[in-house]
Amino acid sequence: MSVFQTYEQNNAAYASDFDKGALPMPPAKHVAIVTCMDARVEPASQLGINLGDAHVIRNAGGRAQDAVRNLVISQRLLGTREILVFHHTDCGMQTFKTEQLRGIVKDAAPGDSAVVNAVDKFDSFLEFTDVEGSVTEDVVFLKNHPLILAETTVTGWVYDVKTGKISRVV
Amino acid sequence: MSVFQTYEQNNAAYASDFDKGALPMPPAKHVAIVTCMDARVEPASQLGINLGDAHVIRNAGGRAQDAVRNLVISQRLLGTREILVFHHTDCGMQTFKTEQLRGIVKDAAPGDSAVVNAVDKFDSFLEFTDVEGSVTEDVVFLKNHPLILAETTVTGWVYDVKTGKISRVV
Numbered sequence: 001m002s003v004f005q006t007y008e009q010n011n012a013a014y015a016s017d018f019d020k021g022a023l024p025m026p027p028a029k030h031v032a033i034v035t036c037m038d039a040r041v042e043p044a045s046q047l048g049i050n051l052g053d054a055h056v057i058r059n060a061g062g063r064a065q066d067a068v069r070n071l072v073i074s075q076r077l078l079g080t081r082e083i084l085v086f087h088h089t090d091c092g093m094q095t096f097k098t099e100q101l102r103g104i105v106k107d108a109a110p111g112d113s114a115v116v117n118a119v120d121k122f123d124s125f126l127e128f129t130d131v132e133g134s135v136t137e138d139v140v141f142l143k144n145h146p147l148i149l150a151e152t153t154v155t156g157w158v159y160d161v162k163t164g165k166i167s168r169v170v
Numbered sequence: 171m172s173v174f175q176t177y178e179q180n181n182a183a184y185a186s187d188f189d190k191g192a193l194p195m196p197p198a199k200h201v202a203i204v205t206c207m208d209a210r211v212e213p214a215s216q217l218g219i220n221l222g223d224a225h226v227i228r229n230a231g232g233r234a235q236d237a238v239r240n241l242v243i244s245q246r247l248l249g250t251r252e253i254l255v256f257h258h259t260d261c262g263m264q265t266f267k268t269e270q271l272r273g274i275v276k277d278a279a280p281g282d283s284a285v286v287n288a289v290d291k292f293d294s295f296l297e298f299t300d301v302e303g304s305v306t307e308d309v310v311f312l313k314n315h316p317l318i319l320a321e322t323t324v325t326g327w328v329y330d331v332k333t334g335k336i337s338r339v340v
Contacts, residue, residue, distance in 0.1 A: 002252060002323050002325075003199045003200075003201040003224075003252050003254075004252070004254055004323075004325050004327075004338075006218070007217040007218060007219070007254070007336075008336065008338070009218075010217055010218025011216060011217055011218070011334075011335065011336045012335075013218070014215060014216050014217075014218065014334055015333055015334035015335040015336075018333060018334030018335075020210070020334070021331065021332040021333060021334070022332075023209070023210050023331070025208070025209075025210075025260060025262055026209075027209040028209070029173045030173075031173040032207070037202070037225040037226055037227045037240055037244065038195070038225070039193070039195075039196075039197040039198070039221070039222050039223055039224055039225055039226075040190070040193050040195075040221060040222055041226075042214050042219075042221055044212050044214060044215065045184060045214065046181060046184050047177040047180055047181055047184075048176070048177060048179075048180025048181070048183070048184065049177070049212075051209070051210060051212055052209045052210055053209055054173075054209055055207040055208070055209055056207055056209075056211075056228050057207045057228055057229060057230075058226050058227055058228040058229075059227060059228075059229070059237075059239070059240050060227075060239060060240040060243045060244070066239065067229075069229070069230060069236065069292060069295055069296070070207055070229050070230040072271070072275065072289070072292075072295070073230040073262060073263075073271070073295060074207065074230070076271060076274050076275060076278075077262055077265065077266060077271065077274075078262055082172060082173050082174070084173075084174055084177070090195060092195055092243060092247055092248055093243075095247065096247060101242070101243070101246060101247065104246050104247075105242065105246060105317065108246075109316075112316070114316040115316045115317065117316075118315070118316045118317045119242070119317060122239060122242075125239055125242070125243060126239070145288070146279075146282070146284040146285045146287075146288045147275065147285065147288045147289060153172050153174075155172075155174050157174075161191065161193070162191040162192075163185055163188060163191060164181075164184055164185035164188030164190070164191070165181065165182075165185040165188075166177075166178065166181045166185075168174075168178070
């Protein structure tokens with residue numbers, strides 16, 4: 001059984017007593033969260049986000065550099081004015097270097113030029129070593145970015161996957 | 171009070187009885203979800219995802235084109251082999267064209283060449299008109315992408331924000 005069949009069954013139960021169908025499109029709290037795709041990260045419960053309150057952007061590492069398109073849409077079309085950047089402990093982004101990942105991909109498809117060309121298009125997979133350093137870097141990136149509105153409140157945080165606790169870095 | 175203060179308080183309550191600190195990094199169900207950042211989307215509860223089970227990638231629209239870096243890391247380093255792509259009804263991506271959004275950004279900063287240059291770097295903000303069409307497009311994109319493993323199960327879905335129900339498109 002593919003996992004999608006489990007999720008389809010779970011969703012039928014969720015939808016059976018769904019009563020939030022009238023929520024508007026813009027986030028009620030005018031906030032956007034940028035965080036990691038990691039399976040141990042679950043922003044709604046870990047931060048107590050109510051449905052309809054916040055944009056949640058998730059990518060490998062929770063990297064702001066990879067979230068600009070999303071934040072422009074969030075701010076300019078849907079009115080968010082606060083951004084929280086979360087990275088987390090024990091992140092997969094601390095386990096490799098771009099050059100190693102390129103090697104893994106190429107070694108799995110020897111002589112396949114389409115694969116080589118596609119993976120070489122990524123200058124960086126945005127890995128990092130120090131989680132507090134990467135959060136700080138991303139907050140500085142957003143505060144200095146010409147497309148992020150100057151009046152935005154931007155804070156940077158680390159989520160600890162062992163304790164469930166967040167702590168503010170910047 | 172900034173929203174982050176509310177989330178900091180909420181997290182203290184969450185962490186006070188946290189007991190999932192031993193979960194491993196790779197997703198237990200070997201699955202990655204690609205879905206929208208929309209505030210009315212909340213994959214964990216809507217699909218019944220347990221903590222530790224799935225990578226969750228979220229961007230404006232849930233566009234696969236914007237998720238390749240994440241999926242390469244998810245598949246090659248953390249072992250996922252199934253991808254579910256979700257778009258949803260009443261999406262912000264159906265409300266604008268890239269050219270209009272560029273105009274909004276430029277009009278807000280008249281004569282600012284840094285802003286003009288930054289926004290012109292985006293060939294497209296990946297908007298769409300038809301939600302079933304965009305999901306199908308994204309599934310085809312992933313199935314044909316040289317960096318997505320050939321053995322991957324890829325399905326495409328629409329989440330209905332009025333009813334809470336998902337339905338499979340492809």
